[in-house]
Amino acid sequence: MHISPERCIDGTLFPGDISAKSKTGNTPEVKITAVDNFQGEENRVILLSLVQSNKNRKIGYLQVPNRVCVALSRTRDGLFVIGNMTCLRQASPLWEKVISKADTLGLCGKHLELKCFNHKDTKMIVETPQDFEKYKDEQTVQRLEDCCHIFELSCLDEYMDKRDSERHVGMNVCPRCTTPILHSKRYGNVIRECSQDIDAAKRKINCLDIIKDRNEVLLATVKLKIKDDRAFFLSCIWQAKNKPHITAIRNQLNFYMSVTKSIAYVTSKYKDIILEEKRQDILKELHGLQKWILIQRFRFSEQELSEFKLELTRVRLSLRVEALMRSLQKIENGPQCDSEWTEMTNKSLNSGEKLNEKTGQKIEIKLNQLEKQYPHSGLGISDDERIMVLKAMGFAQKGHVYAIGDCGGAMTEGKCPECQETIVSSSHRLRDDNQVAAEMDGAQFSAWSEQANMQNYDLVAHLDEMF
Known part of the structure; x- marks a missing residue:
């Protein structure tokens, strides 16, 4: 009688066994599940694995009658139980009755009788793990770990070796489902050769792009005014060997130039606009950011990119808020800022905590409104209006x-x-x-x-x- 794998269940009483069995590469069509998850369902064939076998005769969940009932009553055509029946009989009266009945009907045995589907006349009698070694040399089939399809060994060997003559670039795939063959102890050398060919092709294809990107970063680097910083970036560029590394250096250079521009702006434009003490604090924070940027790295993580952007935004907002407050103080009987906005600004910009993106947007919207009404000139006009007159x-x-x-x-x-x-x-x-x-x-x-x-x-x- 032929039964398709979809009509079979590999059951166990312990969830930990599911993970262990999944790693062995069983046929994916056979469902592996715990007995507790199988209540109310049934299937034609159930393979029940019982792992209890110990000197203390402790069987754990197997002594609970409800679980035993579910485990033994979910099949329609065939139930195959693999375990230490002697241990079960001695530990539980219920199992004693079940096993005695099966033994009377001749349904219990001391070994497994296995057959190779390609050699149906050959029987393999397996009673201990060592018995599998007896038939190891007679292996005539190979199962692919990536898709679990089984092939005749000599044919699969010939298929895998064929790439040496054709020399195509790419991983060998399963002849049946075209799944890439990435894991196999037998064909490990072939898989490594395929990977090396792919890496070599990638390097050749990306070579021109890497040279172009490197030259662009190099041109921007030579324009840096600080000699030590310029030498740092040049060293990083010459060590870069792939596109992600060049991209990281480009980001690093852009961040550096952005912070350097902010430092120059604070140093020159805000010298007489805000208090000197506050200006020095902001410059100290910007120099700290610049020092963080000048760390050699091969990539920026998403978190680093996000936090750098937020920190630079926080420093710039802090500078603008301080300039605005100084402008309002110079106006006789000047307006007072909303206390709620002022409190939110102080907490977000001066507490030392990471700036929340939405909070930063709220602060900037309010800042734009106030700066338009009360520009830094103290004349009550915008910079455009000031230039016009x-x-x-x-x-x-x-x-x-x-x-x-x-x-x-x-x-x-x-x-x-x-x-x-x-x-x-x-x-x-x-x-x-x-x-x-x-x-x-x-x-x-x-x-x-x-x-x-x-x-x-x-x-x-x-x-x-x-x-």
């Missing part, structure tokens, strides 16, 4: 702002419309009691002043600007 601005004696037209230098005298004080002067010079409105463009002296005229002779400054 930028001329030679000055302060009258009592602090009122006025503009100078035409060429930008003070050419005529007039009256301040607010305090009637004399403003400007002549010959491109401000009056001694007038001041420069420095917050408009950061000018340290007025147009056409002696200081400005002296700059015309600063050749080094002009060369620096040109080159």
